[in-house]
Amino acid sequence: MSLVKYTIRRILALIPILFGVLFMTFIMTRYIPGNPFMFAIGEHPTTSQIKAMNEMVERYGLNEPILVQLWMYVQKLFSGNWGVSLIIRRGTPVWSMILDVFPRTVEIALLSVGIATGIGIKAGISSAVNRNTRKDTFIRFFALMGVAIPVFWLGMILQFTFGYRLGLLPSTNYFDANLDPVPKITHLRLIDTLITGNLIAFWDTVLHLIMPVFCLSFIYLAGITRQTRSSMLEVLELDYVRTARAKGCKEKDVINKHAFRNALIPVVTVVGLGFAGLLGGAVLTETTFNLNAMGMLTIQAINSIEYDIINATIFIGTIILVSANLIIDLVYGIVDPRIRY
């Protein structure tokens, strides 16, 4: 019961944050100089074109006071009408554009966070157990490299070596556009191709995803390894670990069952926030590999001042981030039964 109460209270506390972000994004985007129709008329517009642009500005209400526009937008947002793309794909509803793009982000995020968590926790534990040995130094250095390496640079090196020099992997795009279109059942391409039995398209998507997923998981691996290491180090110094050793537990059990369970909470935070961040769009990786997922859509929208798309993508990203925070707090209770709400 208290869990339900806690969840409801937290969700109510999220609402002002969400509105704050929405208002801030809206007002900030409206202050970007220019308007979306500017791009349609080109660099040397004629007077009639300028007149047409002003008419469009009038029609979309961009001349109204900013608070009136905000009120109109919020009304639109909650009645399910998220607007229409004006430049990028003219006439397409924003909602369907996001539905096109978001599953890709989910796919990439799931794969890379899964891989990073698996390897990162193992590496972190072994680094903490072998503290201050050569192995520890090696793992720490590798983890720091992951934090310090610019992801686009790593991506470019991979593209150059594997995509261009060795010719093993395709270096850009999400799939080969020459293949037959895959029917969208779950919208996740990897699963869709498996369901329809289209193994060629499946393998093609896997090949396209190897390098971006490697890049992203290398970055997140670093954070997870470092967090696991530091929280394991804290736990390993505690008395109950010594007790477990003294009563004759196997070292493996001491570490995996006694110590690790208690070191898990900060790791859960890092994994959850990393996943939420990825779902909001990995701008740099997507741009490097031309993946055309959430982050790239946002950048395109900013470049062509598509107010509705910018607002929508940032709003979705924020919802994901704050709800991930909430879910992490709820997972604490599962990981550590001592925590009560």
Add this chain to the structure above:
Amino acid sequence: MIKMSEVDTKIKEKYYEPENFKLQFKEVLTDYSKFLFKPGKEDEELKKRDFLYNRLKSKRKFATKLDNTLTKIGLVAVFIVICWAVFAPWIARYNYFFVQGIDYSVSWYDPPTAAHPFGVSKFGRDVLSRLIWGARSSLSIGLIAIVMASIFGVIVGILSAYQGGIIDSIIMRIVDIIMAFPGLIMIIIIVSILGNEMYYIMLIYGVLGIPGYARLIRGSVLQEKTKTYVEASKVSGSSDWRIMFRHILPNCIAPVIVAVTFNVGGIILSLAGLSFLGFGDYALIEWGTDINIARSRLTTAPWASIWPGVGIFITVLGFMLIGDGLRDALDPRLQGKKKK
């Protein structure tokens, strides 16, 4: 007391008399040569000396705690990058002031030669010179932004935590909202509002860094606030400002120092990302911008886009390594447990 003249004569006897010199030579050959070929642990005498040295050496000294291979690598890396930034006009062959490192005598995207060890980029820009000059813009933006963010963040955080009440909740709601934004995208939007000049970019990073520090220090101030020494200083009549900045602040500053070193790296990395996406200041020589410009020629001229990345990598890695060492050194839970 030994007089200096006595020491002089002793030294003279030991080193300048011909027969003693022979002895000295023998000593060097037999006694010290073994240290060259034997690892220190195997020799009994050295082991003893090492043990004595480690016992006498103060474990609490800050420099001793930083004595770590990775931290040393970090210090060296940051030192090199700072040297690039400070002495760029003397190190770099092609200068910034006139032509942004352009050599007009070569064609665009020329491969590495003796005159251009790392090759040539677009417009005939020398990649090595721009790599060296790039340190200047990255470091100055990163350091100024971090100084702004940390100072204001600490002040806001302490005020908010110490005063409590409605000020605290208002400040924390604002912090929550800013932290809920996707970071890079927010920076890009603000850059496209204000324009991509260097000072604006500094300002944006400085202002957007404030919430992180405010939240970081708020937690520890809330803990420290309840301690006895705060009450004691209140009783002895110190003002709120004195309690906040002379009593509480020194006890909460350690995580901030660690965060500052990490965040310098983080800001430089994020800045590189920003200019990689094309939102950087094109008037500056900057690594991210260089990569962005040369990216389209990755297959034919990889040197032009790979080498600037090395600059970013070395700088960020250096700061992160130092931050890691500092965290280990400043963490009170790990104190006295460091093994060699």
